[in-house]
Amino acid sequence: MGLVERYAAVRKRIAQAALRSGRQTEDITLVAVSKTWPAEVVVAGYDAGLRNFGENRIEELVKKRPEVEDILGNERGIVWHAIGTIQSRKSRLAAENADVIHALDRLKLADRLSRHLVELGRNNNNQIPVFLEVNVSGEASKAGLDCSRWEHDASQRAAARELALAIDELPGLHPMGLMTMAPWGAQSQEIREIFRRTRELAEWMQTATSQTAWSCLSMGMTDDFEIAIEEGATHVRIGRALFGDRH
Numbered sequence: 001m002g003l004v005e006r007y008a009a010v011r012k013r014i015a016q017a018a019l020r021s022g023r024q025t026e027d028i029t030l031v032a033v034s035k036t037w038p039a040e041v042v043v044a045g046y047d048a049g050l051r052n053f054g055e056n057r058i059e060e061l062v063k064k065r066p067e068v069e070d071i072l073g074n075e076r077g078i079v080w081h082a083i084g085t086i087q088s089r090k091s092r093l094a095a096e097n098a099d100v101i102h103a104l105d106r107l108k109l110a111d112r113l114s115r116h117l118v119e120l121g122r123n124n125n126n127q128i129p130v131f132l133e134v135n136v137s138g139e140a141s142k143a144g145l146d147c148s149r150w151e152h153d154a155s156q157r158a159a160a161r162e163l164a165l166a167i168d169e170l171p172g173l174h175p176m177g178l179m180t181m182a183p184w185g186a187q188s189q190e191i192r193e194i195f196r197r198t199r200e201l202a203e204w205m206q207t208a209t210s211q212t213a214w215s216c217l218s219m220g221m222t223d224d225f226e227i228a229i230e231e232g233a234t235h236v237r238i239g240r241a242l243f244g245d246r247h
Ligand SMILES: *Cc1c(COP(=O)(O)O)cnc(C)c1O
Pocket: 033, 035, 056, 083, 084, 221, 222, 223, 237, 238, 239, 240, 241
């Protein structure tokens, strides 16, 4: 199977998962995770019809984006998503190169991103969409704001609400919703539970901040994107199912 066939298969699975859960396929953005693949593979993805690409390392995005733009030009409607954890000292590079940020998990990073975005002239008419990354599973290796006991722990809820409100106040940043990762190797029932609890947290957040802005959900990868869609994902981040196994 080549990329065109794999993309068709992924689209079909997204559509079927949407149908099963009474949702519209158009409400789900497919972010093609091109990490480790060269610019030529991104261009092949573009030719196949993909428009959203995700990179987890900022250095790789910084290198690959101009390579793709050298081939395609920079006005071809590609949206670059920074999906991985961002070290604070890389915040300038992220602000300069990412169109959407998925793993914002602390105020220090939000502050720095905002400062760089303002310097770049990205004011309130030209904000960058950001997702707040939450760790709902409690898995120690996972990044994200600790929301492992949010239903029972008022201090976790308060921390999430405060960070959400702070992000909304910062110029240059437009709050989209929550991002999460399922625990490695978990059974599908456990994964579903994590995604469901993330959706409920996003719903709580909208009420607690009086902002509908937190309604999007970035969750679901190659092994679990159908479960994520059934539980409300609006953005799925898929690498291997589109491009094959990474080397
Ligand atoms: C690599 C990666 C993905 C995609 O993983 P696949 O299993 O290849 O679909 C999604 N999200 C993040 C944050 C990643 O680093």
